[in-house]
Amino acid sequence: MAHINTVETMLARQDIHDVMMRYARGIDRGDETLLLSCYWDDAIEVHGPAYEGPAVPYLKGAAQRMKANGTTMQHFVGNMHIDFDGEDRAFVESYILTFARFPKDGEPWDTLTGARSFDRFERRGGEWRIAHRRAIFDWNRDQPSSEGWCMGLFDTSHKNMTMGRKAPDDLSYSRD
Template identity: 80%
Template sequence: MAHANTIETMLARQDISDCIMRYARGIDRGDEALLLSCYWEDAIEVHGPAYNGPAVPYLKEAAGRMRQNQPVMQHFIGNVHIEFDGSDTAFVETYILTFARFPKDGEEFDTLTGARAFDRFERREGEWRIAHRRAVFDWNRDAPASETWCLGAFDTAHPDMVMGRKAPEDLTYQRG
């Protein structure tokens, strides 16, 4: 049900959107503190058959796995639909496109997944965070990795070629 925006709801929408973007950055960079800032301590995460339970242990394990294994991963945020239920609860559907590279039987595979997150956000003491997240998987495409960096146009050994890394070594954590 659509409601007229007020200054309060516009600020809430921005806070919720910022939280969703922090999640994408946090998971891709393996930044545990950033991930934990997106969820309430008592939040629940339902991530398909991979996990169903308290969010904090899931987030800590995921961040550790990202830092240890250094997988290539990017979450792209698409449509975000926010419906408020009172002044301190919002139901949010977020479209997510995820690229990841995983090894299987000694070979690297690229996987592209279209999914959505269905979140219940709660505002506590003025701050919006995820209280409950349930992932919905819409489609997936897996293929053997084939990385030639624009058919060789980019030299990954060149000193000006900045490659993505995990936190805190990634360029996004540097200031100056």
């Protein structure tokens, strides 16, 4: 079936893309407000065996965990397929590459996961947000951390080395 973009669908695609970018930033920075802005209050989250239920408590807990233990995490959103179902609903498949560092037996371990989110977006009052999300896990690689900062090229103690932090302490939240 051929898809013809109209100005309305192009704007909707951009709005949906913006939600996905806010989600990635929100989860990585532990920014609860930003995360909550991506989902409707009655949204459902199915995140594998880790969680199934209302999205709001899941998102609040995730933001708290990210801030509390200083977990290093980055989500990269890649290919997105947006299939509109009428004017106010879209099914969105997004490829997501996630890096995270977690402690295992007192040592840092790195985990790299290839996954996809399968989201039902709804437009309410002119705004697109996630109404239902299911995570799809495709592959994973876990290994002991071997961070060397480009074989020593970058000195993490240098005054000009800006390290990532959680909200609101991350440089991206300042306007300096």
